[in-house]
Amino acid sequence: AQKVTQAQTEISVVEKEDVTLDCVYETRDTTYYLFWYKQPPSGELVFLIRRNSFDEQNEISGRYSWNFQKSTSSFNFTITASQVVDSAVYFCALSERGFQKLVFGTGTRLLVSP
């Protein structure tokens, strides 16, 4: 069975600090897909990134970067020079081969103070 663990329930930082959100996953499949979504206070889910299990390259998009390590079953997300607008709940999610449905982690609430 698949499972996604986000051990950090809530993180508070001051603007311009760097912050890393952890995600650890479990799956028996060798083909799977990992995602990060952002949920701002308004409630909608915003897609941030997708990774498949065969692509371990790290990715950087502006202030966002992702570190995918199969050896530790982790897919961590780093925000560099955080901003107040980054305040949201961030979800890591997993889907397996043959399935579209997502299994979500419990989410990490990020609060960035001015």
Added chain:
Amino acid sequence: GAVVSQHPSWVICKSGTSVKIECRSLDFQATTMFWYRQFPKQSLMLMATSNEGSKATYEQGVEKDKFLINHASLTLSTLTVTSAHPEDSSFYICSAGGKEGQPQHFGDGTRLSIL
């Protein structure tokens, strides 16, 4: 980009009322849509998978007669909360996506409050 529209965004109604929530894919055909429920400060829990032209697949513990799902066309799925009670109050969100491994596109969600 792909857009999923969910309506209504907010519902307040009396206990015993049935409430219908619509989820539309605006610029793509969705043979499969998903319905999630989210309690305050908690994660999204998948309720059911909505399949166009066939019966929905419900997750364990979700009452089929309580949460009726209809997916009559490739662009519309509806979730009806029948005889709603206060414990059904929650944030309901739908999603639709393309092929396996592709990101889901989410509606903006429906906040349901049962008095």
